[in-house]
Amino acid sequence: MPKPRRSNDWGFPRWRGYESERAAANVKLCDRHGCEEVGDCPAPKAPNSRDRWYFCQRHAAEYNQKWDYFEGLDKAEKEARAKAERSENAGYAEAQHYGWGGSGDGSRTQDEMRALDALGLESDADFPAIKKAWREKAKTVHPDVKPNDAEAAQEFQKLQVAYEVLKAAEERREWKG
Incomplete structure (x- = not known):
């Protein structure tokens, strides 16, 4: 039976750094061809599909650049949907009194x-x-x-x-x- 090896933290797990295990950490790379950055931003491959692309932040922004929420709707449907969105989100307007409301640069309470x-x-x-x-x-x-x-x-x-x-x-x- 091999002798157990002593860890570098002397029995104090809080001394260990994040991902300091000896096993390799799994990192998903960006799905954009030729990109070597970490792909931590999921994006759907197709509508109503569970399959996802995983992009880095730069390529995720590029992927979503021309996305239109109202695509495929005629003018009346766009206006109706926009009105419904505004009425559903009206509760957020009530919370504006929690923000900075006075003059100045926000450095004073x-x-x-x-x-x-x-x-x-x-x-x-x-x-x-x-x-x-x-x-x-x-x-x-x-x-x-x-x-x-x-x-x-x-x-x-x-x-x-x-x-x-x-x-x-x-x-x-x-x-x-």
Whole structure:
């Protein structure tokens, strides 16, 4: 009986890399004549057929380049099918509120945008401008300047929260940067 060989990972399977077995990995090459790239994009050989071509990304794009979803339909049928597709996919339009909806380049969160609005600044304001605007506005509604004024106290709290949100975001950017 041959002696078992010790593996290179010393018994820790998580040290093994992907496809690090000693057996050869099966790789399907692109079915396009002369192409030596990996064929990982299946494409039907014929309508209603289970047979598939396997192309690389470049040749799959070439294969699908002139594909027309509405091929073989007359104008009325095309319009009816397009209308049905739009009505079936209308639910996706409802989900647009989850995307970036504000101005700017998408680098600020919605809370940061609201804080900038509270300070009366544009979306591309840098932190020194934020600090300056916060100080100017806070001086006008500070409780020491306007004692016993509930509206001024509420406005000061709003400005304070807006500044804290923007300061925390700036610290996160510096930490990542």
